[in-house]
Amino acid sequence: MAIVGSRRPSPYGEAVAEQLAADLARAGVIVVSGLALGCDAAAHRGALVGGGVTIAVMGTGVDIVYPAAHFQLAEEILAAGGALVSQFADGTAPRRHNFPARNQTMAALSDAVVVVEAVQGSGALITAEAALDLHKEVMAVPGSIFSPLSVGTHALIRDGAGLVQNARDVLAALGVGREVLDDPLGAPSRLGFELPEGRDGMLVHLSDVLTVSAAELARKLHLPVAEVLGRLTSLELDGAVRRHGTGYVRALRRGKERA
Amino acid sequence: MLAAVDSCVLAGLEARRVEVQADSANGEAKFSLVGLAATSVKEARERVRSAIKNSGLDFPRRRLTVNLAPAEMRKEGSALDLAIAVAIALAEIGGRAPEHSAFLGELALDGAVRHVDGVLVAVRGLKKAGFRSVFVPATDASEAALVEGIEVIPCIHLAEVVAHVLGHTTIVPQPFTVATADSASDVLEHDLAEVHGQEEARRAIEVAAAGGHHILLSGPPGAGKTMLARCLPGILPPLEPGEAFEVAQLRSLLGDLVPGRPLDWTRPFRAPHHGVSMAGLIGGGSGFALPGEISRAHHGVLFLDELAEFQANALQALRQPLESGRVTITRSGGSVTYPARFTLVAATNPCPCGWSGDPVRACRCTPAVIDSYQRRLSGPLLDRIDLQVGVRRVPLAELASEPVGEASAAVRERVLAARARQLERQGCLNAQLKGSRLRHSAPLQPGSRRTLERWAEQKGLTARGFHRAWRVARTAADMEAEELIDDSHVFEALGYRLNDVAA
Numbered sequence: 001m002a003i004v005g006s007r008r009p010s011p012y013g014e015a016v017a018e019q020l021a022a023d024l025a026r027a028g029v030i031v032v033s034g035l036a037l038g039c040d041a042a043a044h045r046g047a048l049v050g051g052g053v054t055i056a057v058m059g060t061g062v063d064i065v066y067p068a069a070h071f072q073l074a075e076e077i078l079a080a081g082g083a084l085v086s087q088f089a090d091g092t093a094p095r096r097h098n099f100p101a102r103n104q105t106m107a108a109l110s111d112a113v114v115v116v117e118a119v120q121g122s123g124a125l126i127t128a129e130a131a132l133d134l135h136k137e138v139m140a141v142p143g144s145i146f147s148p149l150s151v152g153t154h155a156l157i158r159d160g161a162g163l164v165q166n167a168r169d170v171l172a173a174l175g176v177g178r179e180v181l182d183d184p185l186g187a188p189s190r191l192g193f194e195l196p197e198g199r200d201g202m203l204v205h206l207s208d209v210l211t212v213s214a215a216e217l218a219r220k221l222h223l224p225v226a227e228v229l230g231r232l233t234s235l236e237l238d239g240a241v242r243r244h245g246t247g248y249v250r251a252l253r254r255g256k257e258r259a
Numbered sequence: 260m261l262a263a264v265d266s267c268v269l270a271g272l273e274a275r276r277v278e279v280q281a282d283s284a285n286g287e288a289k290f291s292l293v294g295l296a297a298t299s300v301k302e303a304r305e306r307v308r309s310a311i312k313n314s315g316l317d318f319p320r321r322r323l324t325v326n327l328a329p330a331e332m333r334k335e336g337s338a339l340d341l342a343i344a345v346a347i348a349l350a351e352i353g354g355r356a357p358e359h360s361a362f363l364g365e366l367a368l369d370g371a372v373r374h375v376d377g378v379l380v381a382v383r384g385l386k387k388a389g390f391r392s393v394f395v396p397a398t399d400a401s402e403a404a405l406v407e408g409i410e411v412i413p414c415i416h417l418a419e420v421v422a423h424v425l426g427h428t429t430i431v432p433q434p435f436t437v438a439t440a441d442s443a444s445d446v447l448e449h450d451l452a453e454v455h456g457q458e459e460a461r462r463a464i465e466v467a468a469a470g471g472h473h474i475l476l477s478g479p480p481g482a483g484k485t486m487l488a489r490c491l492p493g494i495l496p497p498l499e500p501g502e503a504f505e506v507a508q509l510r511s512l513l514g515d516l517v518p519g520r521p522l523d524w525t526r527p528f529r530a531p532h533h534g535v536s537m538a539g540l541i542g543g544g545s546g547f548a549l550p551g552e553i554s555r556a557h558h559g560v561l562f563l564d565e566l567a568e569f570q571a572n573a574l575q576a577l578r579q580p581l582e583s584g585r586v587t588i589t590r591s592g593g594s595v596t597y598p599a600r601f602t603l604v605a606a607t608n609p610c611p612c613g614w615s616g617d618p619v620r621a622c623r624c625t626p627a628v629i630d631s632y633q634r635r636l637s638g639p640l641l642d643r644i645d646l647q648v649g650v651r652r653v654p655l656a657e658l659a660s661e662p663v664g665e666a667s668a669a670v671r672e673r674v675l676a677a678r679a680r681q682l683e684r685q686g687c688l689n690a691q692l693k694g695s696r697l698r699h700s701a702p703l704q705p706g707s708r709r710t711l712e713r714w715a716e717q718k719g720l721t722a723r724g725f726h727r728a729w730r731v732a733r734t735a736a737d738m739e740a741e742e743l744i745d746d747s748h749v750f751e752a753l754g755y756r757l758n759d760v761a762a
Binding site: 007008037038067069119148213214215216218219225226227229230231232233234237243245246247 | 456457458459460461462477478609615621622625626627630648649650651710713714717735746747748750751753754755757
């Protein structure tokens with residue numbers, strides 16, 4: 001099962017990739033991805049969290065980890081019984097034209113491909129296309145219609161790709177037997193954030209995908225910016241919101257769990 | 260005959276006394292100048308010879324020796340010209356210089372006394388050394404007159420000076436100038452009223468002004484970072500007399516004082532370009548280092564636009580002055596210390612193209628490029644910046660509308676009140692409060708302390724970061740006239756820590 005997506009996902013996309021991979025790994029699925037930044041790394045990490053086996057299909061020789069920052073991740077993948085595979089000879093440095101070929105290999109190695117987030121023309125869509133050519137199942141995760149990162153996935157869904165809300169959707173598409181489907185895997189609520197009771201109602205004004213700045217929120221709520229900033233920080237400390245660039249988004253899972 | 264007069268040379272903000280001895284003796288006509296004089300001082304021989312002749316005085320046609328004592332101290336600059344000329348004239352005529360007086364000034368070939376840099380610093384040093392009167396170039400008399408308790412004699416021409424020394428005529432001394440704040444023009448060049456939106460950054464600028472905190476503004480091009488930075492001086496109080504004097508001394512060293520109006524009450528605002536060298540930023544030069552931009556910004560604002568584009572070594576060198584408010588620079592002549600207590604306002608783009616994190620326009624940088632760009636701002640430097648805020652682009656529709664922001668004058672009122680509270684309580688601004696005094700001067704409610712500790716634990720704050728957040732919380736409380744820091748102040752302070760990445 002390949003999980004692919006943008007190298008620069010929104011916080012939402014990253015969380016989805018990780019959660020989905022973890023749930024699928026728990027169900028015994030081998031997660032295939034490309035060891036790239038963003039969604040790929042989140043998928044590998046999720047699979048490791050779920051105690052599963054994951055395969056990294058590389059666009060370089062297997063002896064070269066690209067990006068270098070993922071060296072430790074590669075080690076962990078191997079330590080957990082996974083594999084680093086490559087169609088390129090040892091010592092092949094990262095080259096732009098090698099990556100589309102790698103994407104096709106990924107599709108070939110998998111029974112299905114889930115695209116988490118993709119802008120138009122992204123590498124993840126190449127993987128999806130290759131999967132279609134090989135008559136494999138292609139599925140996509142929906143997002144906000146305002147997010148450029150979901151344009152590619154929405155196009156896939158419109159063209160007939162399966163819609164993924166949780167791991168169960170994926171397992172069903174893979175034709176896994178009923179007994180697995182009955183397992184309480186990733187009900188939709190687990191992907192979302194449960195609002196803490198009795199909070200100040202600020203969370204409803206925040207999005208999972210698009211960042212909102214303290215100033216915008218203050219204007220909307222007619223509150224002093226210092227107060228809004230303070231309350232957002234308080235929520236951040238509790239793991240309910242996250243800072244992303246210059247704004248805030250709702251955290252999809254509690255901060256402590258992510259670490 | 261032998262004559263001796265006093266003068267001084269400068270080593271940073273310190274004046275070192277130089278005794279100029281002139282001896283004319285029988286022998287072949289010759290003029291030698293000894294006493295470790297640098298080239299600029301050796302050239303005085305030619306200037307002084309012409310100046311004396313053109314002043315209608317006799318230049319000794321005998322063997323003339325001028326000694327600059329102490330001989331082991333290196334002397335630079337043209338400020339000794341006047342003293343050398345007076346010593347030679349007295350040696351020829353056979354007069355004595357008045358007791359406890361010193362001479363400063365460069366000579367033109369016609370005998371006119373010209374401006375030299377650092378007169379204010381020299382006069383202050385001479386007064387401390389027990390001198391009672393000082394002869395200075397007339398153009399520099401107004402700055403010299405800022406020093407109380409020493410007679411300042413403005414000199415226009417060498418002939419006049421010699422006549423005064425010999426008692427033939429009298430030059431009227433410049434009266435001591437009492438430092439008073441002028442009713443400075445209250446028209447601000449940049450007013451917060453013109454800033455559209457940006458409530459978060461406005462608030463942060465206000466906090467920075469109230470507590471003397473350093474601030475980093477991060478945002479895309481055209482978001483108004485520069486405009487916000489330029490508004491900061493306008494919400495700060497005018498300089499105190501002591502502060503204005505310190506600023507004037509540094510400007511005097513650099514020859515930057517406005518003639519006739521040596522004291523300036525508006526806070527300095529310095530915005531060096533990012534190409535500035537380390538020497539230009541922190542101070543440098545041969546012999547003794549001259550003050551750099553950080554000292555020019557003393558008691559004012561240092562604005563570094565495009566922080567990530569500055570040379571890495573220049574940014575590293577900022578770390579110590581940011582902490583201590585002074586900088587010590589060692590050059591061949593020795594080491595000097597200059598004050599550099601400024602408020603740093605830094606602005607940066609989040610990535611090389613500038614659009615990372617912008618809700619509308621897509622960023623074209625690869626993650627690796629963004630990472631290396633942000634890594635240029637070293638952790639230790641960011642750790643010393645108390646307030647870090649994101650600035651967003653204001654939608655065009657809003658820019659076209661009338662700004663509704665509060666005017667600088669109103670913000671300044673609050674800033675002044677908050678600063679007064681701090682000075683009364685602890686004698687300094689919160690940003691300058693020592694870590695050891697925080698517990699006493701900035702008591703935290705037990706719950707608030709726990710909040711701060713939880714955050715520090717979660718985000719891996721350094722001890723310094725912890726104390727900095729504490730200080731900002733103290734300022735937030737002062738802005739509300741609260742004696743105790745509560746949770747809301749701590750949370751606000753933590754909200755300004757953009758770069759605390761979650762573990």
